[in-house]
Amino acid sequence: MARAKKEITCDAVVVGGGPSGRITALALAKTGVKTALVAPLDAPQDARTTALWKKSIDLLKDLGIWDDILPTAEPLKTMRMIDGSKRLIRSPETLFESAELGVEEFGYNIINAELNNVLAAACSAEENLTCVDDFAENAAFSEEKAVITTKPGTTVSADLAVAADGRNSLLRTSAGIEVKRWSYPQTALVLNLEHTLPHRGISTEFHTPTGPFTLVPLPGRQSSLVCVETAETAGRLKTMDKTLLARELEDRARSILGKFTVISEPQTFPLSGMTAQSVISDRLALIGETAHVFPPVGAQGLNLSMRDIADLISAVAAAQAKGLDIGSPEALRTFEHKRMADIRSRTNAVDILNRSLLTDFLPVQAARSAGMYLAGKIGPFRRLLMREGMAPGTGFQLRP
Template sequence: MARTKKDVLYDAVVVGGGPSGRIAALALARSGLQTALIAPLEAPADERTTALWQKSLDLLKDLGIWNEIELNAEPLKKMRMIDGTERLIRAPETVFNSAELGVEEFGYNIVNSKMNDVLAKACAIEANLTCVDDFAEEADFSGTQATITTKSGLAVTAALAVAADGRNSKMRSAAGIEVKRWSYPQTALVLNLDHTLPHHGVSTEFHTATGPFTLVPLPGRRSSLVCVETAETAERLKTMNKALLARELEDRARSVLGKFTVISEPQTFPLSGMTAQSVIAPRLALLGETAHVFPPVGAQGLNLSMRDISDLVSTVATAKQKGQDLGSLTALKPYETKRMSDIRSRTNAVDMLNRSLLTEFLPVQAARSVGMYLAGKIGPFRRLLMREGMAPGTGFQLRP
């Protein structure tokens, strides 16, 4: 059950109860900060799944919540890329195997609704964490403390506010942080499937002329699907009779997993991007989709948010050790420096990957095919791509 306190001065107040906000609140509280989390307890069920790489899992393990999340997650052992275009120059099929990196799996595919349940439960019993079951309505960052006022009129005051209230963040607007937004001519159709053949822990990604069609393993003979299409086709698929939809999707998947049954309501997500111009302001730090949004290509969004959280916790711990004011720009500056370069490079990489599939420009198609060919043939290059996909900056470390 959520506890509430009035008129208490906190070290940190986190706004937003998505995965980024809850994990950040837990991590800050665990680091010894008196923390408040402003988040409505009732959240719409999220039937999507999220692939998290090893580094992200390490954070969940450190917080002691991984064992419970793992019960509804499936290890991702191999990734198979298939060029599903009809183009003149096509890439050969390439398989990335986690065993080549000396690990049992790249990461796990997790059912969002189950992860959110575990996070809500963990937040409710965390010693240094006070959960406020409400929406943040107003924010004042002008004084020596941040004050967040909730819809029901409660004022929560802290040295540092952390905005994790999503892409249309009120907190970010209140601080006057500008964003850059853009969109793509694509929509992702997302659903879960039962299938008659086992997936053996292999995720399969068909590269099509409209974007990736990706099947990601779930426990049992079950997978999640992200099918990136034109907006019109995605809407047509979404409203189709489920049996016919299953047939069409099975054809697109070349029956690699046998016969499909659609087991969740299909959802659509228009593809777009957004980057905040800064992730700090006086008394405020941004993280998760409040700071960066990009298309669901390459499973990078929440993984990037997990690095936001780790960097924020270590920045604040250093500031505390130095006796600095936790919400001051001096204390937060290292967070800005670390995060902006990672956010920009990931955003550019996902953007390039997505656009390289869409382009009709022959030299780009050829470059992508050569890249996939080299990845298939040259072990060190393939391992570099795998390491960079999982954790930026680790790809260039010399390892066998």
């Protein structure tokens, strides 16, 4: 039986059911904005993991949902960088410890499915949020309104639309916002492991000639793995017998966590990058992977998206304080002004770091090695890097 068409009018409509979309919808609703979320109600069961840093956790605490997330999250207390290459110029092993900043942890690692389940439940329970259990099919924007139409024909009209519908965003395309895309000769193999030795809250990243090989703690004696390889090697690893795969990954990890057992289905993702030429248009704001995509280096992806959300909520609040509607040009320009410098600097930094792992150009290798050496030997420089990683933009402000 076909579902009846509906017409919904609200202040803001968010399109996209990933963490960025659900958090944005929840944040808007909790600030008194009558909000609709257009996305399937069922939370995506994604076995990948996300490391959340300080500012992201602060936002989740403000929304009142961090206590629901915490039981399935694992604290990250130490970041260990190891040069796993055999190049002429190699970086020294470097440790970044949260205790040096006077905090118990840098952040937490959580399986995406667990995060998504908490977010889906919170959205369903929020009285000021209407959940539309559909995919968006059309989007139209004018100076007066944003109108989203779902596949069954439900229409949602709002002063502000927020695009959280991913790198191939329908809303961004409908608004005519152009993007810059690029690719890397790399593919990420992603899976979760059990191991016989405790991780002790230490996240270990081997820098290899093909990219990072990163083990990030999960609750118990488990860790998530991101192994960046050539497409050919990643494909071979993905199709290996799991016992043989575990043995090869253990060898690559130098058995620092003992014997490995693969406990999730291996997934592969070709690495690419993308930035939108603008993060606003008439009645539209872009957040998350609608605005920026880059390789999984330094756990910057969702954390950058969370800063998008925080700045959007700030711009909305400022517009309300001035008596403006939340999708007005002034409100959107305030949001874009806050976001573009952060997006560009983070995208460029991740791109440079990733490419530095791939190059055989000796001056680049020397510069990377020198940077790691200074981080290991010079306390103030190391602490600045740690503060900036936890809360970007505060490297010169926070003092342990």
